[in-house]
Amino acid sequence: MQKGSPPVSRAPAPPAPAARAAEPRTFPFSAVVGSDDMALALVLTTVSPEVGGVLVRGEKGTAKTTTVRALARVLPPLAVVEGCRFSCDPADPDPGCPDGPHLADAPSGRPHATTRPARLVELPVGATEDRVIGSLDLQQALGAGRVRYEPGLLAAAHRGLLYVDEVNLLHDHLVDLLLDAAATGRSTVEREGVSVAHASRMVLVGTMNPEEGELRPQLLDRFGLTAEVAAPRDPALRAEVVRRRMAFDRDPAAFTARYADAEQALSARLRTARALLEEVELRDDQLLLIAEICAAFEVDGLRADLVTARAAVAHAAWHGRIRVTKADIRAAARLALPHRRRRNPFDAPGLDEELLDQLLGEDEPEPEPEPEPPQPGPDDEGGEPPDAPGASPEGPGAGDPPPAGPEADRRPPSQDQRSEAPEPGPTGEEDAPTAAVVPTTLASAGTAYRTRLFTATGIGAGEAGRRSRAVTRTGRSVGAASRPEPGGRLHLPATIRAAAPQQHARGRAGAEVLRLRREDLRTATIEGRESNLVLLVVDASGSMAARRRMEAVKTAALSLLLDAYQRRDKVGLITFRGAAATLALPPTSSVEVAARRLDEVPNGGRTPLAEGLLLAAETLRQERIRDPRRRPLLVLVTDGRATSGPDAVARSRRAAGLLRDAGVASVVIDCETGFGLGLARTLSVHLGAEHVPVGEVAADQLLSVVQRHTPEKRASALRPAQDAA
Structure with missing residues (x-):
């Protein structure tokens, strides 16, 4: 504690905030089926907390939260110093504990200890900073005139598990607090006249749906293991999951009682594995093999090597072995490397298991027989349940890994990918039947690049992000x-x-x-x-069919998306061709989904300009309801032609007027080449937008135009004139 800080009073330990006790309505861990990788990762980090926690990624409705909460029931009890609000270890109390010093008892030479159940502390996404790190007790300060520190969630999670559901939606300032605690093992509070530091070593467990956005690389690397989960495709397994869930909902107490023996056996196995951990041998040649695997997958840093080694030792202890085998290394590498081998946000997660098998080489001889773990009791139908995390002879992870991603992300070809008629002149007349058919082309985006950061002058009031200063x-x-x-x-x-x-x-x-x-x-x-929304509206008709133009547009979109991922902005993409407009990329920060959708955008056919503008207006209207303070910027990439449907030109001008009346800041990038008709310039007048003539839409040119016309850049352009005045 710093000099001059007021003394912090002590008080009896309050109930642990957000700690979940073993309550009968918690679904049994041994009854969870179809999530072998997730169960194995949770077990390994429980056996060896030094592994560093677990990140569970998967589609919605895959029992991620249910499985994590069920883990608390099988965790071994914890010995703590009696009366300590910070869960100090009696064998090694924290000398800087705010509730210390902990005086040792004369007979044992240790502070008086007590035993309590292990904690699973939940950190809500919308938690405030003082709830996480603790703050001054206002009741004591204002009512009794005493300065008393009230511990937060990081103190409650010490020597336990800290669970964050939807961790990718956690605010940046809370992520920074978690990074500090994970890196130093301590939480420091310097605010409101309080200066306190306490130990905060916890196992971080997070769950997330990748479609809702990615996780910051710094926090992603702090998770020792990661598991991809998806709903099982086997109908029999899906039916078993539903059967167990319905049985639990009908009678939670009776269902939990059926798995009581399996839960006790699983808890005993965890205690045995923890005791065996120090005896497991990891040979030098195996450590070299782990280093070769990490180098072959081009992972960043050396944390992957360390985590893989620790997870392999924990896997051997979990199976009752005192020597690490190649099977242990393989299981550890499958969980420790996928999220560390990603070179940029557009790379899909996963691991090339064929390459992993080649690096591991031939299997070793069969190890000594393992003790047969006890089987769980019969399920509600009177039969034996299928293999479960606590019952399988091979333990969690014995089954095949889950699919790399949901099939829902693989969209079938749309009707727009069929061949369409060639583009007529810019008259806006009805489509005329022709004998020729123009094939649809598909351009790929180039390599995304990093963009510069532009900020607005003054302080805004937009949604929380990482771009411009704002009151939030x-x-x-x-x-x-x-x-x-x-x-x-x-x-x-x-x-x-x-x-x-x-x-x-x-x-x-x-x-x-x-x-x-x-x-x-x-x-x-x-x-x-604050963050912003950049909505790209791209003409993908036949007049834009030049592959070089579409590649440039897609590359710029990917680059803006990469910057949005880093700055917490949103980017959307609308394309129009043929007879309709398509929301190819809903406003999002999920770069994996965005990259797939952009690759699927075809070009060719007529130009439904009005439909594209109307869809943009509706998209921005819906986003304004969701994020009322986020400032949008509409970027229209077109040559100004409107050739699809009756009265196409007049309808496009009316649609442009709707956007102008809504006060949407817009930029029209004119892609007309050669002798132009000035259609895009006329459109920009009706849209109330800045007209930017660009003969060849190169990616760097398009991006610089976008940056010049963002609200932040336009505001910063006024600084020299204001300074001169």
Whole structure:
């Protein structure tokens, strides 16, 4: 604790916040089927917490949360110092514990210990910073005049599991807190007159749906293991999952009782594996093999080597062996390497298992027989349940790995991919039947590149992101507001300063507690970063069929998406061709889905310009409902022709007027080459947009145009003129 800091009072340990006890309505871990990789990863990190936690990625409805919560029931109990709110280990108490020093008992030479169940602490996505790291106890500070630190979730999760559902949606400032705790093993609080540091070594478990956005690389690397889960495709297995879930919902207590023996056996096996961990031998040649595997998959850093080695040792201990085998190394590599071998956000996760088998070489001789684990009791139908994480002779992960991704992401070819009639002149007349058929082409995007960061002047009020300065609800406190905002965070020092001059007039005397009134309350002004939405509307008709143009457009979209991934922006893509417009990429930050959708965009056919603009207006309207403070920018890439449907030109101008009246900031990139008719320029007038003539739409040219006309860039362009004035 720093010098001059007020003493922090101690109090009896309160109930653990967000800790889940073993309650009867928790689905049994040994009853979960169809998620072998996830179960194995959770077991390994439980056997050896040094492995570093688990990230579970998968589609919705795959029992990710159910399995993680069920793990708490089978965790061995934990010995802690009695009365310590920070769960200090009696064998090695933290010398800097805020509740210390922990005095040793004379007979044992250790502090008085007690045993409690292991904790699974849940960190909500919308948690506040003071709830995570702890804060000043306002009741004690304002009511009794004492400074007392109230521990947060990181303190409650010490020596336990910290679970974050939808971890990819966690705000950046909370991610920073988790990174600090994971890197140092301690949580430090320096705020509101409190200076406290305590141990915070936890196993981080996160679940996420990749379609909702990716995880920051820094936090992704902090997860030791990762598991991909998907719904089983076998009808019999799917039926068994539904059967067990329905039986649990009908009578949770009876269903849990049926698996009580299996749960106890699984918990005993975990304790045995933990005790055996120190005796497992990892030879030098096996360590060299692990290094060769990590080098062959081109993983970044050396954490992958360390995690793979630790996971292989834990896998051997889980199977009751004291020597690591190639099967242990293979199981560890499958879970430790996929999320570390990704070179950029557009690379799909996964591992080439054929290459892994080649690196491992021939299988070793069969190891000594393993002890037969106990089988779970009969299920609700009276028969033996199929192999489960606690019952399979091979343990979790014995089955085949789940599919790399949901089949839903593989869309069948749309009707727009059929051949269409050639493009007529820019008259807007009805389509005329022709004998010739123009084949549809498909251009691929080039290599994405990093873009520069442009920020707006002043402070905005957009959605939380990492681009421009903004007043948000998440970030750091930069001041206090005299008018309390509903739901705002109380700024305690400013509140006390406002009330202090009024104490004499309010009749406060001596050691009486501080007298507060409503007008004294101050809320904190939080400064963070805002994000933006860039909606690309691309003409993919026959007049844009030049492969070089479409490649440039797709490359720019991928580059903007890469920047959006890093800056927490959103990017969307609308294409129009033939007779309709398509939302090829809904506004998203999920780069994996975006890359697949962009590759599927064809070009050829007529130009339904009005349909493209109307779909853009509807997309922005829906996004405005979801994110009312996110500033959009419409980027229309076209040559201005409108040739599909009756009265095509007039309808496109009316659609442009709707966008202009809605106040949408727009840019028209004119792709007309040679002797032009000025159609795109006319369209930009009706759209109220900036007209940018571009003969050849190169990717770098298009990107620079987008950057020049973003609201941030336009604002920054005014700085020289303002400075001169």
